[in-house]
Amino acid sequence: MSQRPAILYLASKLRQEAFRLLERELSRRGLQDLAPAHGDLLFVLLHSGPLTMMELARRTRRDKSTVSALVEQLATRGFVLRRRDAEDGRRVVVDLGARARKAAPELMRISAAMNRRMLQGFSAAELTQLSELLLRALRNLESE
Numbered sequence: 001m002s003q004r005p006a007i008l009y010l011a012s013k014l015r016q017e018a019f020r021l022l023e024r025e026l027s028r029r030g031l032q033d034l035a036p037a038h039g040d041l042l043f044v045l046l047h048s049g050p051l052t053m054m055e056l057a058r059r060t061r062r063d064k065s066t067v068s069a070l071v072e073q074l075a076t077r078g079f080v081l082r083r084r085d086a087e088d089g090r091r092v093v094v095d096l097g098a099r100a101r102k103a104a105p106e107l108m109r110i111s112a113a114m115n116r117r118m119l120q121g122f123s124a125a126e127l128t129q130l131s132e133l134l135l136r137a138l139r140n141l142e143s144e
Helices: 005-028 036-048 053-060 064-074 099-119 124-142
Strands: 080-084 092-096
Touching: 005 036, 005 099, 036 053, 036 064, 036 080, 036 092, 036 099, 053 064, 053 092, 064 080, 092 099
Parallel strands: none
Antiparallel strands: 080 092
């Protein structure tokens, strides 16, 4: 009888090792005040432009209180800017700050290098299958 792989354990270890590598690379490049947890927010803002806190939370699939804390850290460090929404003063809009715009090319290089390292030796077909399977597993967990 074959034993099923411990998928959740492996996914957790993969995340742990990826974060360890990211922290090392960020530190090596003088960006030690960024944490891997900041990456989702910066990535979304880089590709989407300014967003309200609610939209940023939705797109990063994090709760608003977590996003608020991360945005506070990033704002304090000069990576994002916050302003009141011109249409609705109750909403806060978040955008990339000068420091994030300057660091963006380096962050993209770090991300690309990590992906190359993690996925080395996989064929194109395996990468397609891996992506499809991981997306299916994610959808299964999100369905409730």
